[in-house]
Amino acid sequence: MSSFIIEGGHKLSGEITPQGAKNEALQVICATLLTAEKVTIANVPNILDVINLIVLLRDLGVEVEQISPNEYSFKAENINLEYLKTEKFYKQTSALRGSVMIVGPLLARFGQAEIAKPGGDKIGRRRLDTHFVGIEKLGAQFNYNSDRKVFEIQGKNLRGAYILLDEASVTGTANVLMASVFANGATTIYNAACEPYLQQLCIMLNAMGAKISGIGSNLLTIEGVKSLRGCTHRLLPDMIEIGSFIGMAAMTGSQLTVKNVAINQLGIIPESFKRMGINIVNKNDDIFIPRQNNYTIESFIDGSIMTIADAPWPGLTPDLLSVFLVVATKATGSVLIHQKMFESRLFFVDKLIDMGAQIILCDPHRATIIGQGRNLHLRAATMVSPDIRAGIALLIAAMSAEGTSVIQNIDQIDRGYERIDERLNAIGAKIMRM
Numbered sequence: 318m319s320s321f322i323i324e325g326g327h328k329l330s331g332e333i334t335p336q337g338a339k340n341e342a343l344q345v346i347c348a349t350l351l352t353a354e355k356v357t358i359a360n361v362p363n364i365l366d367v368i369n370l371i372v373l374l375r376d377l378g379v380e381v382e383q384i385s386p387n388e389y390s391f392k393a394e395n396i397n398l399e400y401l402k403t404e405k406f407y408k409q410t411s412a413l414r415g416s417v418m419i420v421g422p423l424l425a426r427f428g429q430a431e432i433a434k435p436g437g438d439k440i441g442r443r444r445l446d447t448h449f450v451g452i453e454k455l456g457a458q459f460n461y462n463s464d465r466k467v468f469e470i471q472g473k474n475l476r477g478a479y480i481l482l483d484e485a486s487v488t489g490t491a492n493v494l495m496a497s498v499f500a501n502g503a504t505t506i507y508n509a510a511c512e513p514y515l516q517q518l519c520i521m522l523n524a525m526g527a528k529i530s531g532i533g534s535n536l537l538t539i540e541g542v543k544s545l546r547g548c549t550h551r552l553l554p555d556m557i558e559i560g561s562f563i564g565m566a567a568m569t570g571s572q573l574t575v576k577n578v579a580i581n582q583l584g585i586i587p588e589s590f591k592r593m594g595i596n597i598v599n600k601n602d603d604i605f606i607p608r609q610n611n612y613t614i615e616s617f618i619d620g621s622i623m624t625i626a627d628a629p630w631p632g633l634t635p636d637l638l639s640v641f642l643v644v645a646t647k648a649t650g651s652v653l654i655h656q657k658m659f660e661s662r663l664f665f666v667d668k669l670i671d672m673g674a675q676i677i678l679c680d681p682h683r684a685t686i687i688g689q690g691r692n693l694h695l696r697a698a699t700m701v702s703p704d705i706r707a708g709i710a711l712l713i714a715a716m717s718a719e720g721t722s723v724i725q726n727i728d729q730i731d732r733g734y735e736r737i738d739e740r741l742n743a744i745g746a747k748i749m750r751m
Contacts, residue, residue: 320725321738324747325697325718328608329571331744335559335578336362336735337387337552340636341514343415344491345521345550346370349379349391350422351495352525354547357390361552365732366415373409373416376400392547396423401431407467408433417448418488420470421495424457428473433466447482447489452496454478455504477502477541485510485535485629491518497539498527504539511535512630513553513582524548554579557636558734559604560586561709564640565741566606567595568647568717573744575604584631592623593641594648611690614650622685626655635659639710642666646674646695647717648688655683665707668700669714699723705733712737716746 337360346367349356361367363386371389375381377400380392400406401423410416411433423430434445449459449468457472477500480493490510495518497504509515511533519532525548528540559578566573567590580587580602587597587604594612598605614623625645627635635658642654646669656662660681670676672695675687697720702708708730715722724730727750730737738748 318725319727320723320751321712321715321727321730322749322751323712323715323722323724325695325716325720325722327569327716327745327747329566329569329573329741329745332574332576333562333740333744334576335554335562336364338362338514338555339364339366339557339733340487340512341517341552342367343370344418344488344514344518345552346374346391347415347418347422348495348518348522350374350393350396350419351426351498351522352545352547353392353394355390355392356525356547357384357388357549359388359549359551360554361387361389362555362735363387364735365728366413369409369413370415373406373413373419376405376409396427398427398429406431407465415488417445418492418495420448421452421492424452424470424472425475425496425499428471430470432468432470434468447484447486448492451480451482451489451493451506454480455493455496455500457496475500477504477539479505480507482506482508484508487512487515490515490537494518494529494537494539495522498522498542498545500539500541502541504541506537506539507535509535509537510629512634513556513584517550517553521548521550524550553582556583556586556634557706559583560590560637561640561713561734563590563595563597563604563606564644565713565716567593567609567612567644568713570608570610571606571745572608573606574600575606577602578604580604585633586637589625589633589641592625593644593652594650595644612648613690614645614648614652614688616650622651622653624653624655627657635662636706638662639665639706640713642676642684642686643669643710643714645686645688646676646714647690647693649690651685651687653683653685657682662704662707665703665711668698668711672696672698672714672718694719696720697722699725701725702727702729705729709734709737716741
């Protein structure tokens with residue numbers, strides 16, 4: 318198990334460029350299974366989850382070429398469906414949450430798919446009902462093979478349908494969307510997720526010849542087509558990494574410029590940090606965070622305590638709540654963090670409490686942070702990263718703590734952040750990988 322050794326108390330300065338978006342990468346790489354022609358994708362982050370998905374596709378028979386460090390081409394001309402029956406495929410899909418999104422493309426193009434119950438972060442229940450029920454509406458049949466512990470899906474002649482999703486799931490919407498592109502007739506997906514990354518998937522599919530309308534709304538209409546062609550596509554910058562860098566600058570009292578952030582695609586994220594008292598300046602397509610000795614959390618107009626909660630887009634993404642939580646510990650004022658989606662994502666706060674933060678874990682979904690401003694001097698600690706987002710929050714805390722901290726199980730951080738130690742060290746951090 319790898320670890321980070323972090324010497325806290327160092328200021329960051331200069332510029333840093335966010336990686337390509339992890340969540341978009343997983344969707345559009347799965348979408349390359351929909352065509353036999355070459356698809357080229359640029360700005361791909363070289364992180365564990367993406368690399369493992371690329372290996373999975375290569376093992377399925379996709380011709381993968383790494384054109385440059387962050388650009389790949391995919392040609393799914395000769396897919397080996399027998400690989401779906403292998404033990405290696407079972408292990409790959411059971412360890413990778415994003416692998417569930419190969420179901421839609423495989424079913425659409427070949428009429429069959431299999432998937433083990435996907436793994437990923439241990440942040441609470443992550444049910445697949447939205448995926449499966451939506452795809453069943455198109456005419457597919459699901460069977461759970463208890464001996465092999467896999468879901469077997471058949472659907473040779475999918476038909477367009479009206480689909481009302483029970484939740485605005487991003488991966489669920491992506492899976493149903495990809496399953497419907499070849500369905501006979503029109504498919505309507507209502508209560509669809511509309512995150513920028515889902516919009517990017519729609520734009521890429523339309524460039525390949527799909528007919529998708531309603532992009533950016535929660536009502537998507539897909540007119541079935543017979544085939545798709547190849548295309549080129551570039552990923553957006555990762556909004557979660559951008560938010561993480563803003564949090565790092567605030568917690569360490571640093572001056573930092575985050576380059577090429579696609580400001581128009583960040584939604585409510587910059588304003589949410591401003592409500593925490595963090596000064597953010599937009600400069601063309603960059604974000605500049607000036608050095609602040611302290612920052613004060615706003616209260617609501619009636620004087621009540623500020624609440625930061627996740628919500629479907631254009632609300633605040635749940636992947637950033639761990640960052641907001643740790644940033645609040647060094648603010649002046651109090652805030653309630655309400656994580657609605659996952660019931661285990663806030664459990665890492667015990668590690669912050671050990672470091673000296675004042676946090677009350679109200680229940681699995683809510684935590685109240687009593688920010689101590691300049692009076693908080695976080696203590697160094699030895700910690701274990703439970704998931705990607707908690708891992709980066711703990712790294713931010715360690716960078717602002719007094720002394721040397723250790724974070725173990727950093728493979729969790731590597732799943733979502735490319736060479737994060739090297740990139741942060743280049744702007745003033747002191748992080749050693751063991």
